[in-house]
Amino acid sequence: MYQSEKENIMDSINQQQPEENHKDLFGREAGQKIREMAKSANTCHFCTRITTGQPLKVRPMSVQQVDNEGNFWFLSADDSHKNADIQADSNVHLLFQGSAYSDFLSVYGTATISKDKQIIKELWEPILKTWFTEGIDDPRITAIRVEAREGYYWDNKHGNAVAFAKTLVGAMIGKTLDDSIEGKLVNP
Numbered sequence: 001m002y003q004s005e006k007e008n009i010m011d012s013i014n015q016q017q018p019e020e021n022h023k024d025l026f027g028r029e030a031g032q033k034i035r036e037m038a039k040s041a042n043t044c045h046f047c048t049r050i051t052t053g054q055p056l057k058v059r060p061m062s063v064q065q066v067d068n069e070g071n072f073w074f075l076s077a078d079d080s081h082k083n084a085d086i087q088a089d090s091n092v093h094l095l096f097q098g099s100a101y102s103d104f105l106s107v108y109g110t111a112t113i114s115k116d117k118q119i120i121k122e123l124w125e126p127i128l129k130t131w132f133t134e135g136i137d138d139p140r141i142t143a144i145r146v147e148a149r150e151g152y153y154w155d156n157k158h159g160n161a162v163a164f165a166k167t168l169v170g171a172m173i174g175k176t177l178d179d180s181i182e183g184k185l186v187n188p
Contacts, residue, residue: 040098048085151185
């Protein structure tokens with residue numbers, strides 16, 4: 001399908017909406033939305049090998065932190081496939097789902113690997129000893145920082161209960177009434 005055809009379909013769907021359902025977010029507002037949605041989900045699908053033309057490598061990862069600049073922080077083993085993939089190609093894609101009906105987030109960024117002990121201490125949680133059996137001083141621990149370059153979100157404006165009610169009413173009266181909002185996240 002050509003881009004103009006896609007835009008026309010999207011315009012057609014959007015024309016049925018009586019409310020605004022698209023809002024791009026920039027700078028601080030984009031960063032705030034990313035932190036809010038990542039916290040809601042807490043876990044993402046961390047995708048590597050995204051530019052190779054081969055199947056993506058995808059694994060679930062817990063986000064240890066999203067800092068004030070909108071960078072995502074993870075802990076990983078230096079001998080993992082994920083770390084090897086990042087060393088070969090630092091482009092990654094993070095996919096979040098906070099609930100069954102909202103809080104969907106897609107973030108494309110660049111990953112870097114660090115062995116900085118201070119960062120690792122800041123990100124450490126006791127449950128991580130499951131993977132790093134020597135604890136916080138396990139020599140295999142690395143911190144992965146993903147710097148968000150661009151993103152896109154799908155959410156609702158007033159919470160799941162209102163969104164569900166609007167959908168039901170819309171179905172009963174034959175009108176598109178949903179509480180969705182989506183848009184680009186720029187300079188998060």
